[in-house]
Amino acid sequence: MKLHQLRALVSIHETGSLQDASQVLHLTQSALSRAIKELENELGITLLVRSNKGMTLTEYGQRMLGHARQALESVRRARQEIEDMKGLVVSEITIGVTPVTALLQSLKHTLLSFQQSYPNATLKVLEMRPAQLLQHLRDGLLDFALTSQVPVNAVGLDWQPLCRIPGVVVVRKDHPLRNVRSLRLLQQAHWISVDPLTDSQSQFNQLFEGSALGRPRKVFECTAMNLAIKMLIDSDAVMIMSQPALGHDLVGLSDMSKHLQKIDIQEPVPDYSVNLVCVNRSYLTKTAGQLFAHLHEQLAGKPLLI
Incomplete structure (x- = not known):
């Protein structure tokens, strides 16, 4: 299982076609087809099928997609971690918030302070519902999230309770x-x-x-x-x-x-239960880990809103 095969799977799913995925990845369609075929042969399953809507994932492909995203995200973060250690601080950090947690006063102040301390880091904040946040975390699309709900199944996630809002x-x-x-x-x-x-x-x-x-x-x-x-x-x-x-x-x-x-x-x-959550804090880059820790310090027990 190789990274270029996983990139091909993710890109074809996101674009819906070999042609569009080839443009995104700057590869020929035959190269993408070969990468997917090699991965399917290795796993002994069919990942993608053609339909009138383009290329769609099979049940196996849907399951494999989440693992592919996590693997690619892990590699991206590993590269960023090395750059951080070299002092270049070029991290891209993506965090998720809910409409409730987006109003937390300390969140605004902490993010502004972080931007001043790490001007070369790219910070993205995405707002969505709690269930969406967890799916994005499991798919490797977020570094961590500030959520306002504890799910029935929190297995595989690192939860840090902060405060409760009536x-x-x-x-x-x-x-x-x-x-x-x-x-x-x-x-x-x-x-x-x-x-x-x-x-x-x-x-x-x-x-x-x-x-x-x-x-x-x-x-x-x-x-x-x-x-x-x-x-x-x-x-x-x-x-x-x-x-x-x-x-x-x-x-x-x-x-x-x-x-x-x-x-x-x-x-x-x-109540709304405010929590910081990630897949595993040890997987966070140095810079993302610092932001996570700073948010935990500033928000714990402080349900104050903007």
């Missing part, structure tokens, strides 16, 4: 159900979930499961946070969000608390 149930100011005190009375309302409904660990699902209530039937799944909040303000929908976010400008509003209000229900509302 969750609240919110509606628009003049919502007809704004004064109810029981979650049961909200079951028939329209709800908005900013996490996939299939995500059993989302605050939305945990809210009803923890209260021994069935999930509402009228649920609009919208993972675009700004759009979800705008719809919440202009409708009779109900949503769960982090309590401190109520007082911040997320959608061009000077203060969301002027448009939204918390419903004081008697049932417990799940």
Whole structure:
């Protein structure tokens, strides 16, 4: 199994065709076909098949793709680690955040300080939902992540708990159900979930499961946070969000608390568990490891928002 074979597999999957992958990798189509064929012969399986949509992965290919990405990312980080040790500091660090953790005050200050200390390092911050972060970590697309949810299966990941942020149930100011005190009375309302409904660990699902209530039937799944909040303000929908976010400008509003209000229900509302997570800290480059440690130091026990 060779690196050029793994690059070929990843590139063909990402571009969807031999022709486009050959342009990306600056190789001939015959060279790419030969690399994939050699890898398939070595493994004794079929990784790619042609279809009317181009080149698609088989079940074996889908499984192999994650390992290929991790292997290539490991090689990239190894090269960066050597450059770091030589004092060149040309690292490219990619971290993931959720909409909740993106608001952490110390995160902003730590990233600004890091950029000043390491001006030659390239820093990328990607925002996505918790489940997406974990998949990107396992695929080797992130160095580490600052997430707001602990999954059912955290096997193979290094978790560092930092703090907890209260969750609240919110509606628009003049919502007809704004004064109810029981979650049961909200079951028939329209709800908005900013996490996939299939995500059993989302605050939305945990809210009803923890209260021994069935999930509402009228649920609009919208993972675009700004759009979800705008719809919440202009409708009779109900949503769960982090309590401190109520007082911040997320959608061009000077203060969301002027448009939204918390419903004081008697049932417990799940917190957001803030954690730093990576596959293995020993795999991080020196520079990425320093940023990880600095974030841990600055954020542990400090649920402060921008």
